[in-house]
Amino acid sequence: MRTSVDKTLKMYVGGKFIRSESGRTTPATSAKGRPMNVAAASRKDLRNAIQIARGAQAGWAGRTAYNRGQIFYRLAEILDDRADGLPTTEADTLSAADRAVHFAGWADKITALLSSLNPVAHTYVNYSMVGPMGVILACPDPADGLTGMVEALCGPLVMGNSVIVMVSAEQGELAVALSEALAVSDFPGGCVNILTGDVASVIGHGIRHDDLDAVYLLGEAVDSSLIAEIHTENARVMRRFIQAPRSTEPAPPGRLVQLAEVKTVWMSSAIMGGGGAAY
Amino acid sequence: MTKRTDAKPALQLAGALDLSPAPESCPAPIKSRYGHFIGGEFVDGDDHFTTVNPATGEVLAEVAAGSDETVDQAVKAARKAADGVWGKMSGADRGKFLYRIARRIQERSRELAVLETIDNGKPIRETRDVDIPLAAQHFFYYAGWADKLQYAVPGGNPTPLGVAGQVIPWNFPFLMASWKLAPALATGNTVVLKPAETTPLSAMLLAEILQEVDLPPGVINIVNGAGRTGGAVMGHPDIDKVAFTGSTNVGRIIMRQIAGSKKKATMELGGKGAHIVFADASLDQAVEGCINGIFFNQGHVCCAGSRLLVEESIAEEFLERLKRRVEVLRIGNPLDKNTDIGAINSVKQLGTINKYLDIGKNEGANVWQSPCPVPDKGFFLPPTIMSGVQQTDTVVREEIFGPVLSVLTFRTPAEAIKKANDTEYGLAAGVWSEKNSKLFEVAHALNAGIVWANGYNLFDPASPFGGVRHSGFGREGGIAGLWAYMGGIS
């Protein structure tokens, strides 16, 4: 019998596979029943990830929508290709691939759908557009598997944010599989990051970090007792907190808009003798 | 035939035109005592406080301070209306009530303007031309949404949230009430509204209007009082949605208060708006923009352009232009139609502003104040410009909420953007240039909910208003203004 090659389960930050700076790991069991040591994200790992995500955000949002759409689609291609090999059910992987396809299609449309040209009673062109919030910490419901992780990262990303997806050690192997797909999907390093470890503790650190713009929880991502604490800490910095149901369905536009900021621009538009001008 | 002088030419602007008093004379009766408006009826209160005319310091009326029981009554009345008549009414019919309110506001607009000016201290020119007409326009705008909500979010199946608790500030008492009430009602919610304690009168006149239009009892309930009453509204267990406009500090308190509840929230909080003027701007209009940006409503504006960032090459000249324009602003009786700058809303706020002026002086700022004559009673402050300040100074970082402009300089667009975004706030910003590519680039790069390009402090119900970061979240106005009051969309 052949001796298998066990995988070292690292986290994915800034386009690189890293161990926790703390050197800590959490024991878990692989899909094939092998014992594993999953990297356990520390407070400093989160801080680093936030800093890297912040640095990558403008570059990601600055890409053309067409380009971003193709990158989502590339993720779907890779997941589809690996459907029978990932440490989850084939159905879950295919569903995750389909989810990525869904968001690939939003990338160059959602802004048009949620933005508006506002007919103000002034000689200004007034438009509102949805734009990124910045850096979002997203936590999928563990029960949603790979689909949940893809959902958790696609929503923030499609709105131009960078995202840090936080999953538990139990999902460490799956998270690494997703990271490996992301690493070859042309997402620029740092705009999507995956941490593994104790979700509640990492969120607990995250909400005490002022440079995090939003916390996005799907389904039963965390114990409900943590919710009040998240709210309370968020109050200090007016951080956005988006709670959503499980990832059975992709985020509808009404949720995507919560993962974005509405920005309104008034652009003066009057020439002498023009409509509305007092000339 | 031309006249030449050797001295540095100076214009005689201050006092160039004496204007006889032109007081607005429309009557606006004030009762000696006000209670609350609950379930469609005016009800008496127990404890009372006073509201004063900030232009004279005289007491205008006694106003009830709502107790927890009062708030509970109001919430019950709102719940009954939400579950009953209002919740069951068709959108089209709800809309017609909002249209009625809009029309009544227009009809009684001058009375409302006078009342607002007396209670708040802001000039009649603003209440007459901005606050009240814009309030009517908000009701008119959202009236039209009431039967079209399913189109407000693609794929949404919107439902009302239930009862909204709304706490409004003293800087635009009637307008902020309208900004909050109109979308809440259009989306089928009912409301418990708490006006600011220094400016309760126009909301009480609104209550009369609500009776005139036969708005079903309980749809809008108004509970007077100060912070404690506001806290009781926000914290009431049967409130589904809280909407607050005010300081970031109070916003934090409310957010902590409702932490862990299922309440939805929108927060419209403080700001420290950057106002960027490039050398290629239309300078005289940029000056006008600065005037509108910081001296509108005595600078009691959360989105005020309180940080002027001017390109270094024109900074000195621009400041001269600005001062020349400021010199002709008239400060005085808010009821006089020619008054440009009225009274500071309260003696407390005047103290806060003066504290910042002292801090500015201690930090080395050059403080310039308009030489315009200032009334000797009431709470007034001449328009003030602080130059020689830097990004690190308190007066540049903190919201002063008064007619005080800080002036900084920059050299490149990148530096302007960096300095503008160097703030914990993100409500509004302005940018002036005659180069379109620069306008768009900078406008989009500014981290703020609203950016005025070649303009400042323009408002419209079709245009969403609200900030990012510590300036709060959620939008008021426009389609986005509906989202905060609808369930079933995400």
Add this chain to the structure above:
Amino acid sequence: MTSTFSPEAAREWRSARVDDATINARISRVRSRSIKTDTKVRLLKLALSMIDLTTLEGADTPEKVRALCRKAEQPYAALPDLPHTAAVCVYPNLVPVAAAALGADRTVKIASVATGFPSGHVPLRLKLAETEAAVAAGADEIDMVIDRGAFLSGDDEKVFNEIAAIKGACGKARLKVILETGELGTLDNVAAASRLAIAAGADFIKTSTGKIKPAATFPVVLVMLEAIREHYLATGEMIGMKPAGGIRDAKTALHHLVLVAETLGAAWMTNEWYRFGASSLANDLLRQLQRREDGYYQSPRRFSVD
């Protein structure tokens, strides 16, 4: 001293930029000024004293000009203490009539349009000859039109040199340069033309001929006042302002006075530096003043038509 054209200066004039949306906001603030009681009386009289009482019709007759002069000297017999208007404004051919009517020791000035008014489409030598003739006949002031075609085609040098030449032909007469803003198309152009005219030697800049609409609108006047202000602050040299055309009622005139007071200040609040080119305005000012006396509004028919 004659002015010399410089391309660098022309580029500077042409770089003037005006934001129309905000200038309208500024104007609406001026137009909301409420002018009451004492201020109103004072400004009505001041406005009256600033009028260039004008008749510029093909059908003008000596009789009409004589009547105009009489009215300029004493606007309304019932109120004998009122100021006289600043000037009468007529075609060159009628300057001798006005000169005879007003006399040599006149207090009311004689302004004459010249330079192929109103279109200006005549050769420069005719413009110069016309100007010289009007001055010789007794004109104290010359209201010339600029060559709008040349300005709009970018030939600033031609426009400039014409103004400078006419200025030379004016002798002691003050030169008012009509930009005809209604044909300039944008406020940027109004700002550029104002600067050009001032640099070329205008004593006054004037909005319009009265033959083209729109004429003296508030945004246009403000842009011109700002050009005057810039010039004054740079050089200490005062330039006069004359809005003309479309100012028919007292309220509009008074708001123009607010605009000049708030833009240029007290020194311009005199008919030496500010004029209204108008005909029917005088009657509305008189009607308002009479109302202050009587306490009721007169029918417009009570005042002579010219």
